[in-house]
Amino acid sequence: MEAVRLIQVKEDIHADNRAVAEALRRRLAKQKTFLLNLMSAPGAGKTSTILRTIEALQGSLRCGVIEADIDSTVDAERVAARGISAIQLNTGGFCHLDASMVSKGLDGLDLGTLDVVIIENVGNLVCPAEFDTGAVRNAMILSVPEGDDKPLKYPLMFTVSDVLLVNKIDYLALSDFDMDAVKERVRRLNPNIQIFEMSAKTGQGINEWAAWLQREATRFIGRAAERV
Amino acid sequence: MEAVRLIQVKEDIHADNRAVAEALRRRLAKQKTFLLNLMSAPGAGKTSTILRTIEALQGSLRCGVIEADIDSTVDAERVAARGISAIQLNTGGFCHLDASMVSKGLDGLDLGTLDVVIIENVGNLVCPAEFDTGAVRNAMILSVPEGDDKPLKYPLMFTVSDVLLVNKIDYLALSDFDMDAVKERVRRLNPNIQIFEMSAKTGQGINEWAAWLQREATRFIGRAAERV
Numbered sequence: 103m104e105a106v107r108l109i110q111v112k113e114d115i116h117a118d119n120r121a122v123a124e125a126l127r128r129r130l131a132k133q134k135t136f137l138l139n140l141m142s143a144p145g146a147g148k149t150s151t152i153l154r155t156i157e158a159l160q161g162s163l164r165c166g167v168i169e170a171d172i173d174s175t176v177d178a179e180r181v182a183a184r185g186i187s188a189i190q191l192n193t194g195g196f197c198h199l200d201a202s203m204v205s206k207g208l209d210g211l212d213l214g215t216l217d218v219v220i221i222e223n224v225g226n227l228v229c230p231a232e233f234d235t236g237a238v239r240n241a242m243i244l245s246v247p248e249g250d251d252k253p254l255k256y257p258l259m260f261t262v263s264d265v266l267l268v269n270k271i272d273y274l275a276l277s278d279f280d281m282d283a284v285k286e287r288v289r290r291l292n293p294n295i296q297i298f299e300m301s302a303k304t305g306q307g308i309n310e311w312a313a314w315l316q317r318e319a320t321r322f323i324g325r326a327a328e329r330v
Numbered sequence: 331m332e333a334v335r336l337i338q339v340k341e342d343i344h345a346d347n348r349a350v351a352e353a354l355r356r357r358l359a360k361q362k363t364f365l366l367n368l369m370s371a372p373g374a375g376k377t378s379t380i381l382r383t384i385e386a387l388q389g390s391l392r393c394g395v396i397e398a399d400i401d402s403t404v405d406a407e408r409v410a411a412r413g414i415s416a417i418q419l420n421t422g423g424f425c426h427l428d429a430s431m432v433s434k435g436l437d438g439l440d441l442g443t444l445d446v447v448i449i450e451n452v453g454n455l456v457c458p459a460e461f462d463t464g465a466v467r468n469a470m471i472l473s474v475p476e477g478d479d480k481p482l483k484y485p486l487m488f489t490v491s492d493v494l495l496v497n498k499i500d501y502l503a504l505s506d507f508d509m510d511a512v513k514e515r516v517r518r519l520n521p522n523i524q525i526f527e528m529s530a531k532t533g534q535g536i537n538e539w540a541a542w543l544q545r546e547a548t549r550f551i552g553r554a555a556e557r558v
Contacts, residue, residue: 143372144455144484145476172456174483197425197456225483226454227372228400228425247475247498248373255402255453256372273475276504 119233123201126208126236131326133213136319137204137221139237141259143252144225146245147269149177150302152220156186158312163217163319168207170199170224177222187211198229201236218319227256238322241265246273250280253287260288265296267311272301347461351429354436354464359554361441364547365432365449367465369487371480372453374473375497377405378530380448384414386540391445391547396435398427398452405450415439426457429464446547455484466550469493474501478508481515488516493524495539500529 130137142148149169156165166187169178178190189210191203204221211219221237223230242263244252247270253260260266266288268281285297296314300307358365370376377397384393394415397406406418417438419431432449439447449465451458470491472480475498481488488494494516496509513525524542528535 143453144480145371145473171483173485176479176482195456195460197454224456225371226425226456228423228452228454229457232423245373245475247473247501251404252373254404255399257401270475273501273504276501 119200119202122205123234123236126201126205127238129205129208130236130238131322131329134323134326135213135216136218136239136322137208137235137237138218138315138319139199139221139223139230139235139240140243141223141227141230141240141263142225142243142245142269143227143248146225146243146248147302148222148225148243149180151243151267151269151300151308152181152222153184153186154302154305154308155220155312155315156184158308159218159316162316164215165218165220166211166216168204168211168219168221170203170207170222172196172224187216193224196229197224197226198233199223199235200233204235204237217323218315227252227259231256231259231262239264239318241267243267243269244284245270246277246279250284250287253284253291257291260291260295263292263295265298265311265314268297268299269302271299271306272304347428347430350433351462351464354429354433355466357433357436358464358466359550359557362551362554363436363441363444364446364467364550365436365463365465366446366543366547367427367449367451367458367463367468368471369451369455369458369468369491370453370471370473370497371455371476374453374471374476375530376450376453376471377408379471379495379497379528379536380409380450381412381414382530382533382536383448383540383543384412386536387446387544390544392443393446393448394439394444396432396439396447396449398431398435398450400424400452415444421452424457425452425454426461427451427463428461432463432465445551446543455480455487459484459487459490467492467546469495471495471497472512473498474505474507478512478515481512481519485519488519488523491520491523493526493539493542496525496527497530499527499534500532 170191175190178188181188240263298311398419406416409416468491526539
């Protein structure tokens with residue numbers, strides 16, 4: 103076995119985004135709108151999961167979506183085709199959303215008519231984890247075909263997420279994905295994380311996750327109402 | 331159907347990396363070392379593909395690997411365990427490699443003993459596409475479970491790549507992935523791209539791709555030798 107040499111090329115790339123995010127959360131409390139930030143690698147199933155989730159919440163919470171993409175409107179069109187309020191943010195090369203971009207996105211939605219807004223962040227396990235979007239809760243998707251080593255390689259993403267959705271469990275039979283190992287690795291990084299196994303394709307597990315989201319949103323909106 | 335509103339938050343984030351990349355290619359020609367930059371989303375199978383490729387080239391070309399990760403050494407350890415020269419670059423939050431980082435990585439390898447160096451770029455379909463690493467050729471992996479819409483959403487990655495490896499074709503039976511649609515979408519962006527269907531798990535398709543890589547590397551090394 104060859105020895106591994108390690109070179110650090112670390113540099114600080116963060117601007118001060120925190121104050122904008124905090125101001126955004128105060129605005130959301132005033133508006134009584136719950137903001138969820140959904141992150142994942144490309145192709146993990148964010149759009150499909152959002153569509154299933156909004157379907158599950160129908161009749162109890164009114165949902166809108168902020169779609170972030172480098173330069174397409176594919177996802178927003180897919181969401182809008184279902185009659186859901188959607189706004190597309192084009193980041194023009196940026197691999198993440200920050201709080202000021204999200205704030206602009208919210209300006210384009212009629213928040214008075216929405217209880218929940220879901221941000222579909224840029225498909226990326228690195229940059230989005232580093233920027234507070236102003237969301238009330240962070241959720242991430244890890245899909246089975248990506249492999250069970252992802253918590254080892256992208257620890258920050260698993261650390262900043264309140265919820266992990268393990269998607270595409272319909273692929274488990276074909277895969278050597280070790281669900282117990284994933285849960286152990288993730289909980290070592292983040293002992294309080296909620297983990298739901300699901301398939302946006304078959305719908306399996308969606309109700310459990312949607313129930314959690316509904317509880318969190320209802321609690322936030324209730325507290326916001328008390329403050330008024 | 332709701333109308334989609336579009337907000338541009340475009341900004342130029344590029345530094346001038348091109349000169350460093352060109353200097354690096356001159357250095358590689360002098361050293362008679364072929365540099366391949368391999369890119370993909372997280373979990374598409376870069377490390378497995380590299381191991382299969384080096385195995386296929388064994389006896390004809392001597393290969394080394396530069397692994398790029400945010401802050402782990404998981405992949406370099408996996409490669410080094412096979413007796414392959416590997417160096418780990420930790421980008422410390424950066425979501426891509428640029429030419430100066432790669433140059434530092436090459437400093438850590440004994441280029442006199444290597445015909446081919448493969449860079450495993452950060453798992454990301456956005457940032458790595460924007461930075462010339464100094465490599466002679468760019469290859470990318472799209473894995474079947476990521477979905478056939480990726481060329482629509484990450485067009486730059488498909489545009490800058492000389493080769494597309496469609497990995498995890500062993501998942502095709504379970505998936506609605508439309509291979510013909512992918513090829514058409516990719517060739518519309520990049521008519522000269524080489525496309526290979528493969529599975530790093532089963533080994534299917536590896537030899538065709540490795541034969542292409544061997545031809546390209548041998549040609550580069552031959553030309554470099556003529557210039558000396």
